[in-house]
Amino acid sequence: MxxxxxxxxxxxxxxxxxxxxxxxxxxxxxxxxxxxxxxxxxxxxxxxxxxxxxxxxxxxxxxxxxxxxxxxxxxxxxxxxxxxxxxxxxxxxxxxxxxxxxxxxxxxxxxxxxxxxxxxxxxxxxxxxxxxxxxxxxxxxxxxxxxxxxxxxPEHPLRPYSTFDPLRSPQVDELLSNSAMGRSEIVPGESSRLNTEIITIGNGHINSSDRFLRLPTEICCLITQYLPTTDVANIRLVSRAFRSSFDHQSFWASRFHQFHERSWLFEALDKKDRLDWRRLYDLTRYASIDKHLKNRRRIWDLVPMILGTLQLRWHGSLDRTAPMDADHSLSMIARCHKQRPGFDIREVSRIHLLHKVPVPTRLSQIRVSFTQLGDAKYVCGFTFWRVDDPPCHMGYESHDQECVNLECFDGIILTTTKRGVRAVRFLSHSTTPWLGQTGGFTSYSKLSTERGVKLIEGAFDGCKMISLAISEVEADT
Structure with missing residues (x-):
């Protein structure tokens, strides 16, 4: 149809x-x-x-x-x-x-x-x-x-180019053609022997504080390829070892690799002809590109955040399906959203998976994983590091983590919004620092026990924690 x-x-x-x-x-x-x-x-x-x-x-x-x-x-x-x-x-x-x-x-x-x-x-x-x-x-x-x-x-100045196909720009071939002129690796007249050059300051003494001068030029060039262009511009002011960084074609070529500012022009990496990368960088300034490429750059800037959510690693089972509710048999539950008049579930995240794990009795560290959505970070999982055994995971695991060292805890304080848990702190003999983003929030949920936490269960959607529940260690009889 x-x-x-x-x-x-x-x-x-x-x-x-x-x-x-x-x-x-x-x-x-x-x-x-x-x-x-x-x-x-x-x-x-x-x-x-x-x-x-x-x-x-x-x-x-x-x-x-x-x-x-x-x-x-x-x-x-x-x-x-x-x-x-x-x-x-x-x-x-x-x-x-x-x-x-x-x-x-x-x-x-x-x-x-x-x-x-x-x-x-x-x-x-x-x-x-x-x-x-x-x-x-x-x-x-x-x-x-x-x-x-x-x-x-519709009158917004950014609106017009958002309707242009970002893949089919007639300007791409023109940019690559105008840049296929060849260029020496070092601009003529610039010295490439920075590692052997004696750098002096006002009184004639060798500047021994600039440790980068001891590195070979090739190493300095390699370092700059991993840094944003603005950072390289700043480091050139700090150390003369990086003075000629902008003269190397290898540096400008790195600007077109993944997650650098020109990576959206991926056709350049497929070009077999030798390119003048510095010229291509200048030709692809924002004011010089057409509406197709402006739209491509806009969309390309959104990719890293989306990619981060896709790469989260889930440690629980996948045998339960949503919609679902948290386990009410647990003694204390904190939710990020509650039913209210006029409430529309489509406005908020929905519980997708539940993961319940026992809390180890002898801890050395707790790591909290986060996922990024827009300008906000959300809690997406816990990792409990035990003293002698392998770590115990709950929920998702990401590369963005914060940690706190403690042997045990009696409760948790959460900062919550309708979208999910934004920050946590653990209650022990002393309250730990906040892990996550807490600025400007007044909604807190406190889960505390007298004898320590026995079980912890998190409710998750496709990328973050939605609610949390704990149960207390049973009293000795």
């Missing part, structure tokens, strides 16, 4: 789904309990139509439902409940795939994350907690100020 999705926005970039499409999206309707993800765009990506993910029992696989569907499949059971279809531009999905170092794209994880985010019926898109590169809108319709949404104002 043909489904008119004019009023739907891309779940990744926030722009209108058919912005650069010739017509409506082809998809299939499998009923209320169907999980649907439509991928729309040009056929040159060999991915026309829609991907349909249908809710199946755990012992069944999930495959595409028609021959004209894209060649994306998943054999893992979907454990997220949703009646919503998420539309994604093929261009936006390609950008995300380019940053995933895996043989297959984690499509199931992407759907679980999307289904975990609040959905705006007004703006027809999920809320990542950021503005998609556009202006924040005024608080309206009862939404909390921290819910940043896409501006609906």
């Amino acid at each position: 043909q489904r008119d999705s004019v009023r739907q926005n891309c779940a990744l970039c926030g722009s209108h789904a058919p912005s650069w499409l010739p017509g409506p999206i082809s998809t299939q309707n499998h009923g209320f309990a169907t999980l649907r993800m439509s991928i729309c765009g040009q056929t040159s990506l060999e991915r026309s139509g829609a991907v349909v993910l249908q809710m199946m029992p755990p012992d069944h696989g999930i495959t595409n439902q028609a021959q004209d569907q894209p060649s994306i499949t998943t054999t893992d059971p979907i454990s997220m409940y949703s009646d919503r279809e998420y539309v994604i531009h093929d261009s936006c999905l390609l950008f995300l795939e380019k940053t995933v170092h895996s043989s297959s794209f984690p499509l199931r994880r992407l759907y679980e994350v999307l289904a975990s985010l609040p959905y705006s019926e007004i703006y027809q898109t999920v809320d990542w907690g950021r503005d998609h590169g556009m202006r924040d809108v005024e608080n309206e319709c009862g939404y909390d100020p921290w819910l940043v949404r896409l501006s609906p104002d």
Whole structure:
């Protein structure tokens, strides 16, 4: 069937789904309990139509439902409940795939994350907690100020280029052609022997405090390739060992590698001709690129945060499905949101998985993992490090972690919002520092015991902790 999705926005970039499409999206309707993800765009990506993910029992696989569907499949059971279809531009999905170092794209994880985010019926898109590169809108319709949404104002100065296909810019070939002129590695006239050069200061003594001067030039060049350009500009003012950093083509070439400021022009890395990377860097300044590339840069800046949520590692089982409630048999429960008049569950995150673990009796350290959504960090899991045994994990594990050293704890204090847990501190003989973001929040939940914590259970959506429950150590009889 043909489904008119004019009023739907891309779940990744926030722009209108058919912005650069010739017509409506082809998809299939499998009923209320169907999980649907439509991928729309040009056929040159060999991915026309829609991907349909249908809710199946755990012992069944999930495959595409028609021959004209894209060649994306998943054999893992979907454990997220949703009646919503998420539309994604093929261009936006390609950008995300380019940053995933895996043989297959984690499509199931992407759907679980999307289904975990609040959905705006007004703006027809999920809320990542950021503005998609556009202006924040005024608080309206009862939404909390921290819910940043896409501006609906058609006169906004950033709006025009958000409708241009970021993959098909006629300027790309022109930029690469104008930069394919060749250039020596070092600008003529600049010295490359900084490691053997004697640097003196006003009174004629050797500047022994500049330890970088003892390094070979090649090492200094390699260091700069891992730093942002602004940091390299600053370090050139601090140490003369980096004076010639901007004269090396290898440095400017690194600006086009992953997560540097020109990585969005990935065609440059595929170019077989020798490029003048410094010239290409200058030609791709924001004021010089066309609207297609401006839109690409806007979308590309959103990718790292989305990628971080996809790479979270889950340590519990996946045999329970949402919707679900936390275990009320546990003695003390803290929730991030409660039912209220006019409450709409679509405004907040929904519980997806539960994970209950026993608290080790002899601890050495507790690590708290965080995930980033917009400008906010959320707690996504705990790791309890035991004295003599392997660590015990609860929930997700990420690279962004904070830790506290303690032997035991009697309770937990949480900073909560409707979206999830933002910060925690543990109660022991002395209260530990906050782990996470606490600024500007007044909603706290305190879970405390007299004899120590025996069990701890977290409720999670697709990327973060939603609520927490604990049970007390039983009294001796």
